[in-house]
Amino acid sequence: MKIIVPIKQVPETSKVKMDPVSGTMIRTGVESIINPLDLYAIETAIRLKEKHGGTITVISMGPPQTMKAIREAIAMGCDGGVLLSDKAFGGADTWATAYTLTLGVRKLGGADLILCGERATDGDTGQVGPGLASMLDLPLVTYVGKLELAGSGKFLAERLVEGGREIVSVAAPVLMTVVKEIGVPRLPTLRGILRAKETEIPVWGPADLEADSTLIGLNGSPTRVVRIHHPQVTRTGEKIVIKEQSNVEKAAQSIIDFMKQRNIL
Amino acid sequence: MGKYQSITPPILKELIIIVGEKYVLFNQPEKIAAYSHDEVADPAYAHMPEVVIKPASAEEISQIMRLANKYHVPVTPRGAGSGLSGGAVPVCGGIVLSVERMNRILEVDKDNLVVVVEPGVVTNEINNAIKDDGLFFAGYPMSVESCYVGGNIAENAGGGKAIKYGVTGRYVLGLEVVLPTGEIVQLGGKLYKDVVGYDLLHLMVGSEGTLGIFTKIYLKLLPLPTAKADLLVLFPDAETAMKNVPLIMRNGRIIPTAIEFMDQLSVQTTCKYLNEELPYEKAGAMLLIEVDGSSEQQVEQEYETIGKLCEANGAIEVYVALNHTTQERVWTVRRNIAEAFKVYSPIQSLEDIVIPFAQIPEILPRLKDLSQRYPVVIPCYGHAGDGNLHVTLVKKPELPIEQWSEVEHTVLVELYRITKELGGTISGEHGIGSKRREFMPIVMSPELIQLQKQIKSVFDPNQILNPEKIFPEGNSGGSK
Numbered sequence: 248m249k250i251i252v253p254i255k256q257v258p259e260t261s262k263v264k265m266d267p268v269s270g271t272m273i274r275t276g277v278e279s280i281i282n283p284l285d286l287y288a289i290e291t292a293i294r295l296k297e298k299h300g301g302t303i304t305v306i307s308m309g310p311p312q313t314m315k316a317i318r319e320a321i322a323m324g325c326d327g328g329v330l331l332s333d334k335a336f337g338g339a340d341t342w343a344t345a346y347t348l349t350l351g352v353r354k355l356g357g358a359d360l361i362l363c364g365e366r367a368t369d370g371d372t373g374q375v376g377p378g379l380a381s382m383l384d385l386p387l388v389t390y391v392g393k394l395e396l397a398g399s400g401k402f403l404a405e406r407l408v409e410g411g412r413e414i415v416s417v418a419a420p421v422l423m424t425v426v427k428e429i430g431v432p433r434l435p436t437l438r439g440i441l442r443a444k445e446t447e448i449p450v451w452g453p454a455d456l457e458a459d460s461t462l463i464g465l466n467g468s469p470t471r472v473v474r475i476h477h478p479q480v481t482r483t484g485e486k487i488v489i490k491e492q493s494n495v496e497k498a499a500q501s502i503i504d505f506m507k508q509r510n511i512l
Numbered sequence: 513m514g515k516y517q518s519i520t521p522p523i524l525k526e527l528i529i530i531v532g533e534k535y536v537l538f539n540q541p542e543k544i545a546a547y548s549h550d551e552v553a554d555p556a557y558a559h560m561p562e563v564v565i566k567p568a569s570a571e572e573i574s575q576i577m578r579l580a581n582k583y584h585v586p587v588t589p590r591g592a593g594s595g596l597s598g599g600a601v602p603v604c605g606g607i608v609l610s611v612e613r614m615n616r617i618l619e620v621d622k623d624n625l626v627v628v629v630e631p632g633v634v635t636n637e638i639n640n641a642i643k644d645d646g647l648f649f650a651g652y653p654m655s656v657e658s659c660y661v662g663g664n665i666a667e668n669a670g671g672g673k674a675i676k677y678g679v680t681g682r683y684v685l686g687l688e689v690v691l692p693t694g695e696i697v698q699l700g701g702k703l704y705k706d707v708v709g710y711d712l713l714h715l716m717v718g719s720e721g722t723l724g725i726f727t728k729i730y731l732k733l734l735p736l737p738t739a740k741a742d743l744l745v746l747f748p749d750a751e752t753a754m755k756n757v758p759l760i761m762r763n764g765r766i767i768p769t770a771i772e773f774m775d776q777l778s779v780q781t782t783c784k785y786l787n788e789e790l791p792y793e794k795a796g797a798m799l800l801i802e803v804d805g806s807s808e809q810q811v812e813q814e815y816e817t818i819g820k821l822c823e824a825n826g827a828i829e830v831y832v833a834l835n836h837t838t839q840e841r842v843w844t845v846r847r848n849i850a851e852a853f854k855v856y857s858p859i860q861s862l863e864d865i866v867i868p869f870a871q872i873p874e875i876l877p878r879l880k881d882l883s884q885r886y887p888v889v890i891p892c893y894g895h896a897g898d899g900n901l902h903v904t905l906v907k908k909p910e911l912p913i914e915q916w917s918e919v920e921h922t923v924l925v926e927l928y929r930i931t932k933e934l935g936g937t938i939s940g941e942h943g944i945g946s947k948r949r950e951f952m953p954i955v956m957s958p959e960l961i962q963l964q965k966q967i968k969s970v971f972d973p974n975q976i977l978n979p980e981k982i983f984p985e986g987n988s989g990g991s992k
Binding site: 259278280283319322430431433434435436437438440441490491 | 542743744788789790815816819820823829830831832833834835836837838841842
């Protein structure tokens with residue numbers, strides 16, 4: 248089985264500060280990591296490989312330092328990777344990104360299974376995975392929380408949808424986006440890191456991909472960020488203060504009442 | 513405790529004159545209760561003060577001490593109350609003197625790499641204030657986000673990074689101290705070397721609030737490391753794990769920032785509690801090793817060396833955490849051990865023994881033996897790099913609570929005797945306080961205890977400052 252996992256490198260959000268004036272992230276000095284939700288796609292791929300064999304290739308579009316993310320994915324257990332990197336790719340929206348990744352996947356010869364994270368923690372759109380499926384003309388199964396390869400050679404994917412679970416039987420080739428429930432990502436091992444260091448990772452630019460220059464990067468992006476604003480927080484709460492030990496039960500009761508009134512309990 | 517005078521209305525009035533009414537808590541049991549205990553879980557170790565006072569300067573503290581001597585009222589100094597030996601608990605009642613208002617960073621001397629602070633500064637805030645200058649204070653107790661630096665010095669706090677950076681005392685260059693009799697003295701300053709007279713500065717460090725109250729603290733700073741990496745190493749058993757600790761330093765020629773040890777019981781209970789999916793079942797012990805440095809290349813070279821060494825010496829697997837998320841994940845296992853056992857049974861005694869670190873494998877079967885002979889569960893974890901182990905006595909849920917204190921006492925005595933036999937002692941960083949004073953004779957000779965009581969009496973002839981601490985009861989209080 249040939250698996251491709253597209254990943255994105257994002258800023259480590261637990262340490263990110265927002266610029267109060269522009270409303271954008273202050274990225275200087277912030278550590279870059281694999282998009283945490285992509286780790287679930289990597290983990291899923293490795294588990295499938297451990298059970299059924301195959302190869303896993305990670306692909307990412309980004310600046311040269313994205314190499315670090317690709318090596319980390321290899322350290323976790325992926326076999327190889329490819330980086331799509333060139334100034335011309337810069338400023339791409341989700342459409343241009345999906346287009347560029349499509350060319351990369353095609354150059355890799357396609358795959359039986361493409362596994363994506365649900366969305367990236369920085370842009371938060373969740374569009375690149377589905378966009379890639381569309382451009383590659385592949386069936387798309389989103390929000391997969393459980394995945395098995397059935398005896399028939401078809402995938403059995405359990406989707407977490409509003410109001411329940413949906414089990415989809417689908418044949419390769421297919422693109423899926425996975426959610427956290429699929430399994431906790433493993434930590435990289437030292438052996439993995441040493442192997443990743445030795446792995447040659449090709450870097451492909453627009454010429455390698457034979458990309459249409461009007462469809463990549465900022466120029467190829469039909470959407471633009473024109474304004475960022477912060478939503479007003481409308482949630483309100485009620486503060487219950489316990490002044491004396493004897494009031495604990497009373498306070499607990501008022502929390503219960505509070506929740507009952509709002510149909511939480 | 514009949515030997516001290518209670519707080520009378522005239523004394524209270526004088527205290528109010530010194531610090532102002534707003535900063536004296538009296539007759540407000542619900543507010544005062546917060547000053548009756550530290551982080552020792554067992555409420556039996558708590559004791560209510562009669563009054564809590566919050567001075568703002570050395571001069572005020574000096575006046576309070578003179579007043580306390582005049583009326584013979586005990587004074588217990590208090591930082592954030594995050595201690596683990598009852599050091600800040602006013603066991604004789606009287607006054608709790610909280611330094612919470614003295615929380616200013618007075619000076620960052622970038623050219624001498626020194627910071628001057630008041631005792632009520634939260635330790636982590638020092639580092640927040642100087643990190644943009646590329647500096648840091650290397651004292652690192654595990655409670656770094658809540659404890660006060662004054663308490664760190666009074667307890668000579670250690671923590672997880674002591675193997676590389678040493679304990680708090682290494683960084684104390686100077687102190688302004690109010691003596692128990694009220695004099696204000698300055699010990700040391702910004703000097704990196706100073707051999708004039710006895711080293712009274714370091715007599716103050718670790719004196720557990722019994723010899724003086726620190727009002728100004730001069731700390732030595734270090735260049736802030738810019739890169740770090742953590743290794744979580746799984747071993748088949750504790751002996752194999754511990755065999756690697758000297759090898760890392762001797763053969764690897766690296767002093768890691770931290771080497772934390774977790775025995776099988778700690779690992780399994782905590783991983784289950786956290787729903788951690790690491791393959792912990794196959795591990796008989798784990799080491800959590802951190803390296804830091806001034807470049808990613810240096811750190812990479814060091815963790816590779818250590819990891820390869822461990823692999824060549826019996827490690828089952830070496831996991832590497834290179835970013836904040838994965839580093840938090842591996843440290844979460846270590847940090848949640850106490851919490852995980854509280855879910856199993858909230859009644860426990862957190863211990864702080866220290867032994868030569870190569871002896872750690874020897875103590876483990878002894879602990880197992882104790883847990884087989886008594887109704888206690890004994891997880892063992894802690895700072896493998898310096899032999900400081902937080903052995904914890906956890907009451908088995910089936911043991912009736914009324915029998916606990918007797919069992920606890922019996923097991924503690926045995927534990928401390930084993931510790932002594934292996935060349936260790938009963939506290940590495942938490943201190944003796946009130947919790948361990950009765951056990952001091954197990955590890956310290958009567959002559960040494962007497963000598964220290966005499967030192968105490970020279971500083972505090974009326975036994976006013978933090979009485980009934982460190983030294984066992986009876987057999988005279990020194991010169992008195």
